[in-house]
Amino acid sequence: MKAICWMGKYKVETQTVPDPSIINPRDAIIRITRTAICGSDLHLYDGFIPTMESGDIMGHEFMGIVEDVGSGVGNLRRGDRVVVPFTIACGNCFFCRKKIWSACDNSNPNAHLMEAAYGYSGSGLFGYSHMMGGYAGGQAQYARVPFADVGPLKIESDLSDEKVLFLSDILPTGYMAAENAQIQPGDTVAVWGCGPVGQFTIASAFMLGAGRVIAIDRYEERLALARALGAITVNYADEDVSVLTAIKDLTGGTGPDSCIDAVGLEGHSAELQGIYDTIKTAFLMETDRPVVLRQAIQAVRKGGTVSIPGVYGGLLDKVPFGAAFGKGITMKMGQTNMHTYMKPLLERIEKGQIDPTYIISHRISLEEAPEMYKVWRDKQENVTKIVIDPWLDRAA
Amino acid sequence: MVNFNEKPNAEPLPRQSGASIILDGRYLPPPEDKDGKLWVRTSALVQGSPQDLYALWRKTELAPLWQEEIEEVVLTGETTSRWTMRSDDTVITWDSEILADEPGERIAWRSIGGDSDNAGEVIFEKAPGGRGTYVIVLQEFRMSKLTSAWETLSGRNPKQAVIENLRHFKALAEAGEIPRSQEAPHGKRGLIARFKRSLYGENVTTPPGTKVA
Numbered sequence: 387m388k389a390i391c392w393m394g395k396y397k398v399e400t401q402t403v404p405d406p407s408i409i410n411p412r413d414a415i416i417r418i419t420r421t422a423i424c425g426s427d428l429h430l431y432d433g434f435i436p437t438m439e440s441g442d443i444m445g446h447e448f449m450g451i452v453e454d455v456g457s458g459v460g461n462l463r464r465g466d467r468v469v470v471p472f473t474i475a476c477g478n479c480f481f482c483r484k485k486i487w488s489a490c491d492n493s494n495p496n497a498h499l500m501e502a503a504y505g506y507s508g509s510g511l512f513g514y515s516h517m518m519g520g521y522a523g524g525q526a527q528y529a530r531v532p533f534a535d536v537g538p539l540k541i542e543s544d545l546s547d548e549k550v551l552f553l554s555d556i557l558p559t560g561y562m563a564a565e566n567a568q569i570q571p572g573d574t575v576a577v578w579g580c581g582p583v584g585q586f587t588i589a590s591a592f593m594l595g596a597g598r599v600i601a602i603d604r605y606e607e608r609l610a611l612a613r614a615l616g617a618i619t620v621n622y623a624d625e626d627v628s629v630l631t632a633i634k635d636l637t638g639g640t641g642p643d644s645c646i647d648a649v650g651l652e653g654h655s656a657e658l659q660g661i662y663d664t665i666k667t668a669f670l671m672e673t674d675r676p677v678v679l680r681q682a683i684q685a686v687r688k689g690g691t692v693s694i695p696g697v698y699g700g701l702l703d704k705v706p707f708g709a710a711f712g713k714g715i716t717m718k719m720g721q722t723n724m725h726t727y728m729k730p731l732l733e734r735i736e737k738g739q740i741d742p743t744y745i746i747s748h749r750i751s752l753e754e755a756p757e758m759y760k761v762w763r764d765k766q767e768n769v770t771k772i773v774i775d776p777w778l779d780r781a782a
Numbered sequence: 783m784v785n786f787n788e789k790p791n792a793e794p795l796p797r798q799s800g801a802s803i804i805l806d807g808r809y810l811p812p813p814e815d816k817d818g819k820l821w822v823r824t825s826a827l828v829q830g831s832p833q834d835l836y837a838l839w840r841k842t843e844l845a846p847l848w849q850e851e852i853e854e855v856v857l858t859g860e861t862t863s864r865w866t867m868r869s870d871d872t873v874i875t876w877d878s879e880i881l882a883d884e885p886g887e888r889i890a891w892r893s894i895g896g897d898s899d900n901a902g903e904v905i906f907e908k909a910p911g912g913r914g915t916y917v918i919v920l921q922e923f924r925m926s927k928l929t930s931a932w933e934t935l936s937g938r939n940p941k942q943a944v945i946e947n948l949r950h951f952k953a954l955a956e957a958g959e960i961p962r963s964q965e966a967p968h969g970k971r972g973l974i975a976r977f978k979r980s981l982y983g984e985n986v987t988t989p990p991g992t993k994v995a
Contacts, residue, residue, distance in 0.1 A: 407965075440969075479956050492953040498949075
């Protein structure tokens with residue numbers, strides 16, 4: 387089959403690789419019909435995530451048709467159309483039973499690597515380093531899905547692939563980010579980052595009762611999408627704009643009830659701290675650039691909530707913890723507990739309440755993907771979301 | 783005199799045993815490596831009853847399904863068995879004997895000749911709050927620190943193997959299979975990737991868990 391392989395920092399290639407096969411009883415093989423490039427794939431592309439090995443197949447947002455199932459999968463059969471959650475969960479451990487699916491104890495074969503780095507291991511993920519499981523990803527024509535009796539969501543209506551594809555990660559991730567923000571009716575919510583997750587976070591914040599949403603980014607096309615959802619936008623790259631001042635101005639000096647960091651470890655800032663992080667990470671004295679996290683903690687109102695769907699990887703410098711304590715804030719974060727949100731969000735799509743396709747800007751083939759990784763990283767061509775048809779025959 | 787007696791959910795402490803982590807209400811640290819002995823103690827919360835988990839562990843002949851590099855276990859008596867372990871081309875064998883066998887509570891064993899000098903104990907304790915069972919393993923190996931360091935570089939240190947084996951046991955008990963990704967398809971691996979695989983322990987084959995997929 388064809389697949390997109392990570393071949394080192396800034397280097398991905400479309401290669402021909404062996405097809406996957408059933409290994410364990412609860413496996414399924416999926417013939418992938420649509421897959422996407424995620425913002426978090428850029429952390430791999432930029433070399434921020436350790437334990438990648440050259441040749442690794444990337445991708446964790448995918449859906450397709452069940453091709454084969456193991457003897458332990460009773461609820462799926464060949465021909466079923468499914469969306470696959472990017473986190474892998476066994477369904478039976480302490481964490482799965484508590485519905486903290488992304489903390490599953492039994493889905494990461496390389497748990498000891500993550501234990502060494504983080505103390506405990508989270509669940510395995512598709513195509514996201516060996517520390518996170520070493521599973522082949524979904525930017526390919528086929529994928530092996532472990533614990534297929536627990537994860538994949540069956541699509542029984544005739545909705546197009548594009549309408550349901552984002553149930554694999556970014557729609558539930560945006561929704562959980564808003565839920566973690568503990569929004570009360572009428573609250574003001576600030577969202578940093580208006581990429582795909584930021585978009586769905588803004589939409590979800592309104593669904594959960596926000597009165598106002600303030601959206602922060604530096605790309606006009608993304609801010610325009612945010613305004614179309616009803617948000618007030620702040621472009622931090624505009625001359626004379628200070629994010630913290632803008633947020634104070636927009637909240638009568640009180641601060642938002644909730645601040646959501648939908649950016650994560652590769653944040654940018656035109657201010658001094660942006661230069662500080664760039665230098666420190668360049669000299670390996672810091673792993674992440676927590677520009678947005680710092681701003682979110684400083685901006686949130688006293689007793690407010692900071693929710694973090696953006697991915698962080700390591701050790702963060704100059705996080706204003708005194709401000710966090712002084713204001714008595716709550717922080718909630720983590721990989722999305724996918725399995726909890728997929729079905730209710732599918733129902734909303736089926737009822738026509740939401741249509742996530744509006745963020746798609748590019749539809750490409752696997753051959754075109756390596757070049758598009760660069761476009762995606764540099765935010766050229768007004769890119770907002772890249773969807774791949776792995777069976778499309780079109781050369782780069 | 784302490785007089786704070788409102789503890790609606792407090793539970794009694796477990797009874798004492800060699801692998802115990804609590805002694806008279808105090809935390810007991812694991813034994814340190816010395817005098818040519820390496821010690822490892824590890825524990826896992828497993829969703830299952832102490833009885834069922836004991837029964838799974840006690841089926842000695844099934845050990846190759848969940849213990850790394852164990853090729854075969856042959857029962858040689860009521861409490862004795864012969865173990866064969868293969869790492870790449872090196873095959874070692876030893877005999878083992880069960881010293882204590884308390885259904886639903888504990889199993890203790892030691893090697894009685896052959897290529898490995900080890901002894902161990904596993905205990906099954908009900909976790910507080912009805913959360914399942916704490917499975918605690920204490921194992922010792924008679925091995926020099928130099929040999930141990932070499933094992934770490936060349937494959938799997940026996941201490942880490944005990945930790946991984948308990949992880950595999952838990953997965954088999956809870957999920958009915960052991961997660962695996964070593965067979966994952968991939969593109970061209972470079973030299974550095976091959977070095978990383980060895981460093982991450984990915985050259986040690988994950989045990990099969992179940993026989994049929």
